[in-house]
Amino acid sequence: MKQILAAAAMVLVPGAALADDEIVTRGSEFTVAQTVDKLTAAIEEAGATVFAVVDHGAGAESVGEDIGASQLVVFGNPAIGTPAILDNRQAGLFLPLKVLVYQNEGGQVMVAYEDPEEMFDDLGNIDDDAEYIAKMSGALENFVTAASE
Template identity: 45%
Template sequence: MRKLACLIGGLVMALSMSAKAELIEVQSENDFQQTVTKLKSAIEVEGMTIFATVDHAAGAQKVDLFLAPNTMVMFGNPKVGTKLMQCDSQVGIELPLKMLVTQDLNHKVWVTYENPEALAKRFDLSKCQPTLSKVADVLQSLASVAGKSE
């Protein structure tokens, strides 16, 4: 029984490490609010649409729980998203794109997003590699712009 519990525990740890490896995390030089503001501005400068902003910390506060600053921005460009969905319609479950801005307990601010190459592993996007590469470049640029101080 103990061997089974150890095996299951090891499998859960491996799965969580694998999921974490699919995320790209960039430390911001700005405070939390500046990072969110710069991210939104950079998205708009790129000509993309912000579909939603989710303030997870505010949600926690509404139920009398604490969560350090944590905001997700959902955005995209239908022209690009449509190209990806034409390769595999199920990739739509991952769209629009998302970036998460968090502040840890040491007051460091992070911009986190999913590595687009992880999408290629889960969906049949072999015909969309050029589009996926452009998405990766744009996400990297957005995180960089949001995280750089003036």
């Protein structure tokens, strides 16, 4: 059953099967909650909008499972994301941006996000050198650094 669900996720969820180089991951010195607080503060301070924080850990607990603390921060800035969508409407599948903060199996708090250049790689009309990709990459790096150190 798990194999069927994993296969379905890869078909239904954009980016569900990602190569290791497409996901940028780093450790955090803080708890998941502290890291998420620092991340959302950095995002808002930069003028972007936090649209949602999805608590995967609480969701798992609601069905009797324990995946540890895990929260997905969904955020964006239309001034940066809209040009990507203008270049290819399907870019909207990948936006707004997302950062996952989670406790791995060893108990280490990790912060992960999809590399914007790789995220849009299979979409036509989006140049790897597009200014908005550089802005997204820089913002993600800055936010994650602020949240994890």
